[in-house]
Amino acid sequence: MLLLLSPWIIGFCVFTAVPMVLSLYYSFTHYDILTTPRWVGLDNYRYMFGVGGLGQDPNFWLSVKNTLWIIVFGVPLRIFFGIITAMLLVRPKRGNNVYRTLFFMPSMAPKVGAALVFVYLFNPVTGPINRVLDSIPGVTAPLWFYDPSWAKPALLIMGLWGIGDAIVIYTAGLLDVPRQLYEAIAIEGANRWQRFRYVTLPMLTPVIFFTLIIGVIDGFQYFDQAFVAGNTASGQSSTLGNPQGSLLFYSLWIYQQAFVDFHMGYASALAWVLFVATMCVTAVLLLTSRRWVHYHGNLS
Amino acid sequence: MRSQWRALCALLALALVALAAGCGGSSGSSSSGGGGTAAPSEDKTPVTLTLWHPWTGDEKKIFEAQLKTFEAQYPWITVKAVGYPDSDTFDDQVIKAIKGGNGPDAVLSFGPDYDGQYCSSGLMQELSSYMDQDGVSIDQFAPAAITYTQFDDKQCMLPSLTDSFGLYYNKDMFAKAGITSPPKTMTELMDDAKKLTVKNSDGTIKVAGFVPLQDFEQLGIYDLARMWGAKFFDDNGDPVLSSDPAWASALQWQKQMIDYYGYDNIIKFNAAYGGDNEFSASNAFETGKVAMMFDGEWRTAFIKREHPELNYGTAFFPAADDHPDLYGSQRVGGTVVGIPQGSKHPDQAWLLVKFLSTDPGYITTMANQVGNVPTTVDTATSPDLKLPPTFQPFIDVWQNKDSSFFPPLTTAGRGYFLPLQQFVDKWQAGNVSDLQSGLEQVDEQIKNNLALGDQP
Numbered sequence: 001m002l003l004l005l006s007p008w009i010i011g012f013c014v015f016t017a018v019p020m021v022l023s024l025y026y027s028f029t030h031y032d033i034l035t036t037p038r039w040v041g042l043d044n045y046r047y048m049f050g051v052g053g054l055g056q057d058p059n060f061w062l063s064v065k066n067t068l069w070i071i072v073f074g075v076p077l078r079i080f081f082g083i084i085t086a087m088l089l090v091r092p093k094r095g096n097n098v099y100r101t102l103f104f105m106p107s108m109a110p111k112v113g114a115a116l117v118f119v120y121l122f123n124p125v126t127g128p129i130n131r132v133l134d135s136i137p138g139v140t141a142p143l144w145f146y147d148p149s150w151a152k153p154a155l156l157i158m159g160l161w162g163i164g165d166a167i168v169i170y171t172a173g174l175l176d177v178p179r180q181l182y183e184a185i186a187i188e189g190a191n192r193w194q195r196f197r198y199v200t201l202p203m204l205t206p207v208i209f210f211t212l213i214i215g216v217i218d219g220f221q222y223f224d225q226a227f228v229a230g231n232t233a234s235g236q237s238s239t240l241g242n243p244q245g246s247l248l249f250y251s252l253w254i255y256q257q258a259f260v261d262f263h264m265g266y267a268s269a270l271a272w273v274l275f276v277a278t279m280c281v282t283a284v285l286l287l288t289s290r291r292w293v294h295y296h297g298n299l300s
Numbered sequence: 301m302r303s304q305w306r307a308l309c310a311l312l313a314l315a316l317v318a319l320a321a322g323c324g325g326s327s328g329s330s331s332s333g334g335g336g337t338a339a340p341s342e343d344k345t346p347v348t349l350t351l352w353h354p355w356t357g358d359e360k361k362i363f364e365a366q367l368k369t370f371e372a373q374y375p376w377i378t379v380k381a382v383g384y385p386d387s388d389t390f391d392d393q394v395i396k397a398i399k400g401g402n403g404p405d406a407v408l409s410f411g412p413d414y415d416g417q418y419c420s421s422g423l424m425q426e427l428s429s430y431m432d433q434d435g436v437s438i439d440q441f442a443p444a445a446i447t448y449t450q451f452d453d454k455q456c457m458l459p460s461l462t463d464s465f466g467l468y469y470n471k472d473m474f475a476k477a478g479i480t481s482p483p484k485t486m487t488e489l490m491d492d493a494k495k496l497t498v499k500n501s502d503g504t505i506k507v508a509g510f511v512p513l514q515d516f517e518q519l520g521i522y523d524l525a526r527m528w529g530a531k532f533f534d535d536n537g538d539p540v541l542s543s544d545p546a547w548a549s550a551l552q553w554q555k556q557m558i559d560y561y562g563y564d565n566i567i568k569f570n571a572a573y574g575g576d577n578e579f580s581a582s583n584a585f586e587t588g589k590v591a592m593m594f595d596g597e598w599r600t601a602f603i604k605r606e607h608p609e610l611n612y613g614t615a616f617f618p619a620a621d622d623h624p625d626l627y628g629s630q631r632v633g634g635t636v637v638g639i640p641q642g643s644k645h646p647d648q649a650w651l652l653v654k655f656l657s658t659d660p661g662y663i664t665t666m667a668n669q670v671g672n673v674p675t676t677v678d679t680a681t682s683p684d685l686k687l688p689p690t691f692q693p694f695i696d697v698w699q700n701k702d703s704s705f706f707p708p709l710t711t712a713g714r715g716y717f718l719p720l721q722q723f724v725d726k727w728q729a730g731n732v733s734d735l736q737s738g739l740e741q742v743d744e745q746i747k748n749n750l751a752l753g754d755q756p
Contacts, residue, residue, distance in 0.1 A: 032711060032753050033395065034421035047748065055748030058719060058741075125572035146567050232576060238515050239721040244729060259392070260715035262417065263752040 027269035032262045044269035063253040071219035086170030107164030115228035118158040148246035173207035205293040223251040344376045350404040354387035362669045403640040406649040412448035416709035419451035424638040430650045444632045448705035458657035461672040462634030463596045464697040471611045473591040482615035489618040496591035505569045510592040512557040519594045521724045525550035528620040539746040542739035581606040597694035601671035614690040629702035673698045719745035
């Protein structure tokens with residue numbers, strides 16, 4: 001039995017468990033990859049949170065704020081638009097597969113490629129979006145990736161373009177709602193909103209819960225789009241998190257510390273804080289889920 | 301059951317040993333640098349040297365053809381050149397390989413960014429004893445060479461062609477604006493930039509005289525500040541951006557230039573003509589969208605290929621009005637060569653390193669064909685150089701005693717001045733109310749960040 005499991009166990013140990021334990025150890029050291037790690041106790045964590053006179057990492061809270069922003073706005077919008085689109089997609093009698101394929105396609109685009117395209121679309125001068133906006137009298141088109149207050153919203157819009165995976169899950173969820181529930185509530189005289197509020201939505205909660213957890217975890221690790229957009233928009237020698245730090249997300253900061261500054265010890269500490277934060281948030285969501293997630297099995 | 305446990309434990313142990321061997325191989329096999337007792341060239345046993353380099357495409361062909369010349373000079377040495385196509389991750393791969401004990405015998409890298417680490421960690425071997433033995437001196441190169449090949453008093457790399465920076469200007473636009481010669485001072489640069497700028501009726505920019513934004517193509521705030529004589533660190537290694545007045549002067553000059561255009565206008569201009577256009581035929585200078593530009597020597601070759609009709613000149617980048625002595629100096633830095641720890645044939649690798657850094661034939665051929673600045677003092681005036689007159693200022697900048705690799709090398713690569721760039725980002729946008737306290741904060745942030753990598 002154990003022998004059968006051994007390929008996985010070895011893989012897990014070598015590629016997951018050992019690196020995790022090592023990174024926990026490194027998080028208590030100063031380590032530049034080249035020389036032996038030097039034990040510094042809690043110094044990395046003290047610098048991160050600005051306690052104990054080692055100064056304060058200027059980008060820690062900035063990256064936390066940016067990351068939370070993208071989660072707080074991105075995840076609910078994704079769920080909202082995912083459900084709306086899925087509800088529209090289950091309605092047509094014919095051509096269902098064609099529509100579903102069309103809406104799913106964007107999420108197959110590689111993130112980096114998509115980000116490059118959106119940087120072009122959102123270009124404040126040459127991009128088609130602002131050309132349209134500029135032609136409307138009285139509208140001042142935003143500078144998108146060149147303006148700190150519009151850079152994150154631009155990323156959100158890009159994210160909403162690629163919600164095909166969520167749509168597929170919601171479509172499946174919608175088609176799974178038992179017919180008899182709609183019949184029963186129709187007999188009670190419910191209107192469309194009530195049908196949605198008291199039947200569709202509760203029956204979708206397991207799916208919503210799933211996309212919520214996945215969305216939050218993805219949000220904590222937000223990297224590719226921001227990295228590409230921040231770099232491409234401003235050119236070769238760009239500053240990390242351009243414009244003005246508005247796209248400096250937590251994972252980008254880990255990347256900078258680990259692979260640009262060679263502060264592997266501090267990067268490990270950042271990664272562990274991210275890990276613990278993700279675990280805590282997921283645990284809280286799991287706990288609250290008992291109150292609002294309804295599984296089919298509980299119907300009877 | 302018990303035997304299964306044993307088998308599993310054995311497998312796990314094996315895996316761990318393999319892993320440990322993979323990461324920890326750095327301590328054992330190093331052959332200390334420069335230990336050869338006999339002069340290296342006396343040992344003529346045939347050997348094959350492995351050389352890693354990031355050249356690609358046509359340049360790779362040119363480079364590898366040059367290695368044949370080396371082999372002709374040293375017939376007992378065969379060079380196995382291994383090209384690594386992504387120069388951005390090249391040094392990462394080199395470091396991993398050296399640490400794993402699988403490093404090459406010699407390395408050629410495009411960027412000096414890692415040299416601080418290479419030298420201080422001993423990952424690249426100290427070359428001084430080889431240099432002494434063969435009479436190679438760092439003085440054979442321009443004074444700037446020392447600023448990016450030496451760290452912690454260890455000479456662990458040597459330069460092999462380089463980049464340097466200067467001013468490109470559009471001669472037709474100069475004639476039209478009645479400007480007779482390129483600016484030599486920062487005041488002249490700003491005055492000329494204003495004369496050369498053409499604005500649209502709504503205030504947006506049609507042609508920019510000079511774009512002072514830090515992320516516009518190659519320009520960094522440090523390139524401006526150094527023309528006021530800016531230093532980055534004091535003798536103790538502490539950043540001095542708030543106490544060296546050069547930084548504030550440069551920032552104020554930059555802000556004044558930005559305010560002339562209006563921040564939103566210059567940002568829009570950057571969005572339209574900067575960014576990805578830099579290394580394409582739609583480059584802003586090549587297409588006549590900017591009249592003056594800070595750029596490297598390679599642009600001469602780009603213009604020749606993409607816009608041969610462009611009537612342009614090159615000059616030194618202007619210096620601050622009160623620092624005329626600095627006119628002619630700028631940022632430099634480029635390809636470096638070295639012998640990694642664990643090199644199997646360090647003595648022969650030295651011959652290759654010596655060839656790549658000092659052989660006049662190699663340097664001039666590469667300068668002619670690849671269009672980089674020749675690094676040795678002798679080759680700078682070599683009659684074999686076949687470069688256009690617009691190239692000359694870049695050779696002179698390299699030779700200037702005040703030119704240097706800037707911001708300077710540290711063991712933390714090139715990321716350490718991110719707080720400065722972030723600050724300038726806000727400054728440019730007009731979001732900084734107190735310049736002095738802002739710079740003090742930058743100093744503190746850089747210092748704290750560097751402390752994360754401090755060694756006992």
